[in-house]
Amino acid sequence: MEYIGHAIKLGESLLELLSEALELKSGQLWATECTKGWSIVCHYYPACPEPQLTLGASKHTDPSFFTILLQDRIAGFQVLHQNQWVNVPPVPGALLVNIGDILQVSLT
Secondary structure (H helix, E strand, C coil): CHHHHHHHHHHHHHHHHHHHHCCCCCCHHHHCCCCCCCCCCCCCCCCCCCHHHCCCCCCCCCCCCEEEEECCCCCCCEEEECCEEEECCCCCCCEEEEECHHHHHHHC
């Protein structure tokens, strides 16, 4: 439960930083109530000696506002760049913040 509390505080800090980076009023992202649907989902994909036989998650975009991903040594995160899925090399212990569909729509 302590981990979840820290994850929520990180999400709150990110909302404030995003507001500032987007030159919005402080707290404006909170006002949009984008946090009403927060959820915490955990996936664990252990190393596999035959990765071509694994399923993993299918290609997708994140429907959320943003996603915070705790990386390990196992590669698997990809970004869509010029209509190609490109592997992102993992940085063990790094927190990767991925902009979700809702935030992208909000910015256009």
